[in-house]
Amino acid sequence: MASNLQLNANGELRHLLSIEGLPREVLLRILDTAASFVGVTEREVKKVPLLRGKSVFNLFFEPSTRTRTTFEIAAKRLSADVINLNIAASSQTKGESLLDTVANLSAMQADLFVMRHASSGAPFLIAHHVKPHEHVINAGDGRHAHPTQGLLDLYTIRHYKKEFSNLTVAIVGDVLHSRVARSLIHGLTTLGAPEVRVIGPRTLLPTGVESLGVRSFLDMREGLKGCDVIVMLRLQSERMRGALLPSAQEFFKHYGLTPEKLALARPDAIVMHPGPMNRGVEIDSNVADGPHSVILPQVTFGIAVRMAVMSMIAES
Amino acid sequence: MASNLQLNANGELRHLLSIEGLPREVLLRILDTAASFVGVTEREVKKVPLLRGKSVFNLFFEPSTRTRTTFEIAAKRLSADVINLNIAASSQTKGESLLDTVANLSAMQADLFVMRHASSGAPFLIAHHVKPHEHVINAGDGRHAHPTQGLLDLYTIRHYKKEFSNLTVAIVGDVLHSRVARSLIHGLTTLGAPEVRVIGPRTLLPTGVESLGVRSFLDMREGLKGCDVIVMLRLQSERMRGALLPSAQEFFKHYGLTPEKLALARPDAIVMHPGPMNRGVEIDSNVADGPHSVILPQVTFGIAVRMAVMSMIAES
Amino acid sequence: MASNLQLNANGELRHLLSIEGLPREVLLRILDTAASFVGVTEREVKKVPLLRGKSVFNLFFEPSTRTRTTFEIAAKRLSADVINLNIAASSQTKGESLLDTVANLSAMQADLFVMRHASSGAPFLIAHHVKPHEHVINAGDGRHAHPTQGLLDLYTIRHYKKEFSNLTVAIVGDVLHSRVARSLIHGLTTLGAPEVRVIGPRTLLPTGVESLGVRSFLDMREGLKGCDVIVMLRLQSERMRGALLPSAQEFFKHYGLTPEKLALARPDAIVMHPGPMNRGVEIDSNVADGPHSVILPQVTFGIAVRMAVMSMIAES
Numbered sequence: 001m002a003s004n005l006q007l008n009a010n011g012e013l014r015h016l017l018s019i020e021g022l023p024r025e026v027l028l029r030i031l032d033t034a035a036s037f038v039g040v041t042e043r044e045v046k047k048v049p050l051l052r053g054k055s056v057f058n059l060f061f062e063p064s065t066r067t068r069t070t071f072e073i074a075a076k077r078l079s080a081d082v083i084n085l086n087i088a089a090s091s092q093t094k095g096e097s098l099l100d101t102v103a104n105l106s107a108m109q110a111d112l113f114v115m116r117h118a119s120s121g122a123p124f125l126i127a128h129h130v131k132p133h134e135h136v137i138n139a140g141d142g143r144h145a146h147p148t149q150g151l152l153d154l155y156t157i158r159h160y161k162k163e164f165s166n167l168t169v170a171i172v173g174d175v176l177h178s179r180v181a182r183s184l185i186h187g188l189t190t191l192g193a194p195e196v197r198v199i200g201p202r203t204l205l206p207t208g209v210e211s212l213g214v215r216s217f218l219d220m221r222e223g224l225k226g227c228d229v230i231v232m233l234r235l236q237s238e239r240m241r242g243a244l245l246p247s248a249q250e251f252f253k254h255y256g257l258t259p260e261k262l263a264l265a266r267p268d269a270i271v272m273h274p275g276p277m278n279r280g281v282e283i284d285s286n287v288a289d290g291p292h293s294v295i296l297p298q299v300t301f302g303i304a305v306r307m308a309v310m311s312m313i314a315e316s
Numbered sequence: 317m318a319s320n321l322q323l324n325a326n327g328e329l330r331h332l333l334s335i336e337g338l339p340r341e342v343l344l345r346i347l348d349t350a351a352s353f354v355g356v357t358e359r360e361v362k363k364v365p366l367l368r369g370k371s372v373f374n375l376f377f378e379p380s381t382r383t384r385t386t387f388e389i390a391a392k393r394l395s396a397d398v399i400n401l402n403i404a405a406s407s408q409t410k411g412e413s414l415l416d417t418v419a420n421l422s423a424m425q426a427d428l429f430v431m432r433h434a435s436s437g438a439p440f441l442i443a444h445h446v447k448p449h450e451h452v453i454n455a456g457d458g459r460h461a462h463p464t465q466g467l468l469d470l471y472t473i474r475h476y477k478k479e480f481s482n483l484t485v486a487i488v489g490d491v492l493h494s495r496v497a498r499s500l501i502h503g504l505t506t507l508g509a510p511e512v513r514v515i516g517p518r519t520l521l522p523t524g525v526e527s528l529g530v531r532s533f534l535d536m537r538e539g540l541k542g543c544d545v546i547v548m549l550r551l552q553s554e555r556m557r558g559a560l561l562p563s564a565q566e567f568f569k570h571y572g573l574t575p576e577k578l579a580l581a582r583p584d585a586i587v588m589h590p591g592p593m594n595r596g597v598e599i600d601s602n603v604a605d606g607p608h609s610v611i612l613p614q615v616t617f618g619i620a621v622r623m624a625v626m627s628m629i630a631e632s
Numbered sequence: 633m634a635s636n637l638q639l640n641a642n643g644e645l646r647h648l649l650s651i652e653g654l655p656r657e658v659l660l661r662i663l664d665t666a667a668s669f670v671g672v673t674e675r676e677v678k679k680v681p682l683l684r685g686k687s688v689f690n691l692f693f694e695p696s697t698r699t700r701t702t703f704e705i706a707a708k709r710l711s712a713d714v715i716n717l718n719i720a721a722s723s724q725t726k727g728e729s730l731l732d733t734v735a736n737l738s739a740m741q742a743d744l745f746v747m748r749h750a751s752s753g754a755p756f757l758i759a760h761h762v763k764p765h766e767h768v769i770n771a772g773d774g775r776h777a778h779p780t781q782g783l784l785d786l787y788t789i790r791h792y793k794k795e796f797s798n799l800t801v802a803i804v805g806d807v808l809h810s811r812v813a814r815s816l817i818h819g820l821t822t823l824g825a826p827e828v829r830v831i832g833p834r835t836l837l838p839t840g841v842e843s844l845g846v847r848s849f850l851d852m853r854e855g856l857k858g859c860d861v862i863v864m865l866r867l868q869s870e871r872m873r874g875a876l877l878p879s880a881q882e883f884f885k886h887y888g889l890t891p892e893k894l895a896l897a898r899p900d901a902i903v904m905h906p907g908p909m910n911r912g913v914e915i916d917s918n919v920a921d922g923p924h925s926v927i928l929p930q931v932t933f934g935i936a937v938r939m940a941v942m943s944m945i946a947e948s
Contacts, residue, residue, distance in 0.1 A: 042741070069717065076713040275732075276728035299736050299739035300739045300741065302740075
């Protein structure tokens with residue numbers, strides 16, 4: 001269902017709602033297109049006119065300066081007109097429904113909605129209702145999906161490892177609440193990574209996670225053995241105060257990535273993190289800033305991936 | 317007085333402060349200019365260079381994401397540089413006066429101020445003080461006026477009904493507190509609509525409203541008979557909790573537009589609403605989303621009307 | 633040290649962190665470049681393509697709509713893409729460090745950071761860490777420096793007085809807490825103003841201020857005698873409620889600039905203020921709006937000075 005909604009009759013990307021359900025060829029086409037934009041962002045004049053005269057609405061029902069900024073930059077480098085809407089502070093408080101809000105913006109001749117919402121599925125609801133020439137990008141919906149983050153993770157892995165077909169990837173930490181983990185697992189599976197592992201305390205691993213085709217580990221040392229790629233997840237501060245974890249210090253002891261634990265992975269392993277990092281909670285600064293870390297390149301590739309997705313769907 | 321301030325020596329629009337006092341020809345020129353911009357907003361590249369290099373300041377002393385967004389889009393489609401200023405959060409709290417704030421922005425070489433303010437008359441005060449090449453658009457001042465909303469209402473009516481000379485128009489709900497109603501009544505009168513009605517409970521109709529040339533009705537069924545155009549007003553939620561109304565449910569029973577009440581109007585009647593709607597309070601969803609509703613086209617025309625006003629005053 | 637960090641190997645401006653340590657020739661080059669931009673801001677199309685495709689990040693860790701707006705306008709008139717980040721509301725609350733925040737934005741391919749921060753020295757810290765092609769402009773750090781304000785003050789003085797070599801300049805009010813005063817004193821000294829005075833109550837003059845090469849006066853009447861330039865400082869409202877001053881009324885009586893006190897200066901003296909003014913506290917409205925006041929021209933020159941600094945460092 002998601003697949004049908006995301007692709008047009010020619011199999012081209014029309015909305016980006018979830019990596020789940022996207023065919024392998026579409027994922028690869030996004031990564032290839034992103035590669036062409038990495039060059040653009042390194043030029044003196046970092047602009048291409050692909051979205052000139054298009055109106056991009058950043059609809060953030062949950063605040064996220066960081067993610068909103070990456071989409072804003074990507075859209076501006078494509079020469080779009082960008083309108084930032086922090087919706088918590090406006091119509092929603094006036095009791096207007098999500099569908100009415102979007103119908104109104106659509107009537108202003110929108111072309112592209114970038115949407116973050118606390119409710120899983122909200123971007124799907126919108127995609128069902130927009131006009132044929134309008135497009136929706138999910139910038140994070142509840143615990144469900146964060147597909148551009150998943151895509152930039154895939155891009156980063158391919159950049160450093162070239163192939164997925166022989167990789168062991170570990171995703172470590174609060175997998176239960178992570179839309180980043182969910183999106184990445186679907187992407188890795190689709191692109192043929194033979195072994196994907198999730199590592200974390202029992203309280204932070206989803207029950208039945210193995211049904212997604214991953215192996216789960218409670219012991220981080222065991223789980224890291226032989227890994228090519230280690231993806232550390234952010235531990236939300238509300239988790240640290242909650243019932244699921246004894247303390248941040250305890251978490252770091254068992255699941256924080258230290259140089260000593262990292263040494264159990266393959267010598268050329270890369271370390272990733274979606275940011276913002278909690279140094280000393282999920283990752284040690286010596287690792288975050290060390291030679292295995294590709295955390296900042298992830299950010300750079302994230303702009304290119306968002307430019308790729310925006311330009312592809314605008315042309316569909 | 318407003319008329320003199322709004323027009324230059326050649327009778328061209330210099331500021332837009334209020335529909336009251338604008339001559340018929342000026343209103344028609346705005347509507348005709350807006351018609352030419354409706355086409356622009358439907359193009360692939362929705363930009364024209366009419367305001368290139370001009371600085372448009374959105375000065376919102378009252379928050380309104382929706383209205384601010386329409387002006388921001390209109391200005392960007394005219395290629396202006398747009399600066400959004402949410403003034404509540406800044407200089408005003410530092411004790412700077414309205415005139416000092418505007419004098420400062422003017423010294424930054426502003427071209428156009430779009431201003432919303434809780435005090436009736438604030439945009440007039442500014443228009444009296446700006447430099448000859450600077451322009452002011454009133455985006456809503458207190459209970460006084462909201463001229464671009466009135467103009468987009470007039471545009472919508474003309475679009476669907478072609479002529480004003482044979483129309484019966486009903487404005488329904490909280491007329492007392494509505495700057496939208498006030499602006500529209502002046503516009504309809506000026507353009508020659510022969511019958512304008514206001515419908516609402518006695519507590520929400522201004523005393524002496526008949527002096528504006530309208531007929532007032534307490535009974536909605538009676539007031540809707542034979543109407544060509546029905547303009548539903550938004551009921552502010554603070555009103556629902558106040559002393560002027562028993563309850564939202566009671567209001568809906570008497571003054572909510574239902575299919576059954578709508579059937580009393582002419583068969584080709586159109587239904588308008590400035591938004592955001594309170595479904596189930598002033599309007600039933602079957603009407604809001606039904607075949608008589610032109611509520612979303614109002615939004616689309618609103619962008620074109622604002623582009624028209626901005627480009628006309630910038631050339632004056 | 634600041635000097636080395638601010639200039640590249642060819643002695644060109646690379647970052648603007650503080651007027652302190654900038655050589656006379658660099659200051660003069662900035663003022664001369666600004667003069668060329670004053671013309672641009674008076675044109676019909678107030679845009680030049682010097683920063684086209686460059687990404688300017690306005691990083692305001694302290695809110696300041698006014699200063700942020702001047703940088704936003706300056707950058708847009710240079711055709712840059714501008715991203716406004718109000719950091720208090722975002723990553724900082726997620727516990728991310730300043731260096732991580734900037735490293736992330738840098739990974740998005742930033743070109744120029746405009747930064748305001750409550751901690752003195754924060755922009756220096758950033759300038760030490762950015763990549764070779766990235767630039768930092770200090771838009772105010774703690775009590776330390778506000779170099780673009782100092783530069784626009786210097787520009788204004790030179791505009792009206794032509795030469796610095798024969799000037800007596802008085803800086804009046806809360807010198808102790810003023811980064812504006814500090815930046816201006818360094819600039820005036822470097823450009824050869826023979827007499828710089830600070831005037832204020834003992835509690836608001838820094839101890840040992842004479843070591844900066846200025847004369848201090850507790851009696852405003854005495855200090856104003858023979859002055860060519862009077863720079864009034866803003867009295868922060870928190871000061872008025874504090875232990876350092878008896879009351880705003882008392883302050884105005886002794887240190888408020890009235891027509892009567894102004895008459896003690898030279899007949900062609902100019903009066904400046906960084907804004908926003910507290911009328912009736914540090915300055916009388918008759919002076920603020922009178923013929924000696926150049927307060928609004930300061931704002932206009934401030935845009936040109938910021939365009940000059942941005943374009944110079946982008947080319948370095």
